[in-house]
Amino acid sequence: MTDLSRLARRLPLVLWLTVVWILLWGTLDLGTLVFGVLVAVLITALFPPPPVFTNIVVRPVSLVQLIGYLAWDLVVSTLRVSWQALRHRGDTRAGIVAVTLLTDSDHLTAMIANGISLAPGKFVLQVDREHAICYVYVLGMRPGEDASVRREVLALEARVVRAVGSAQEVALVDRHKKLRKAGS
Known part of the structure; x- marks a missing residue:
């Protein structure tokens, strides 16, 4: 790998470390900026990050849809948890649901x-x-809602896979969706 491509790969890290340096010093001036860049370059040269290989393929439209879904889920979940706190006053039921994921990528x-745990009321x-298998804790779960929770988690998995998964993983979740529709 050429020095130029190595530098290009490290550029986001150098920029991030420079921003952290400026925030730590609490001032933005030429000296802080120059020394921040120098320290960042020195750190990335002395302690190069290990290579990380993923099969992540970013699909911008699906990624925006995923972000929109997560934002909407955050609002709805906040309202749901608030309502349960007001209505049940500490006597809210909860449950744990085991959900078998389709993909096996770490x-x-x-x-x-993280998407499940982002909004209040559910976490892994x-x-x-x-x-x-993901074991999901669900606040306010009524008896018999296990299947609904599994569908929600698998729908989130499909959104994540469509946003950043490999072509094989997208095909896998699409096949599962077709089988689920055929079975219902």
Whole structure:
């Protein structure tokens, strides 16, 4: 790999470290900026980050749709949890649902778990990597809502996969969607 391509790969990290340097010093002037860049270059030269290989393919339209969905879910979940807090006053039911994911990518699993845990009322308690199972805690869950929670998590997984998954993973979630429609 050429020095130019290595520098281009490190540029976002150098920029981020420079911003952190400026924020730490609390002032933006030429000296702080120059020394921030020098320190960032020195750090990335002495401690180069290890290469990370992923099969992530960013699809901008699907990514914007995913972000919109997560923002909407944040609002709806906040309202739902607020309503339960006012209505039940500490006597809210909860449950844990095991959801078997379709994909086995660590990066996608982390994104899905973070997407679930982003909004109030749900979060991932544990991920069983060997069996691709997410254990999701759900506040305000009524008896018999297990299937609904599984559908929501799998729908989020499909959105994440369509936004950043490989072509094979997109095909996998599309096949699952077709099978689910045929079975219902």
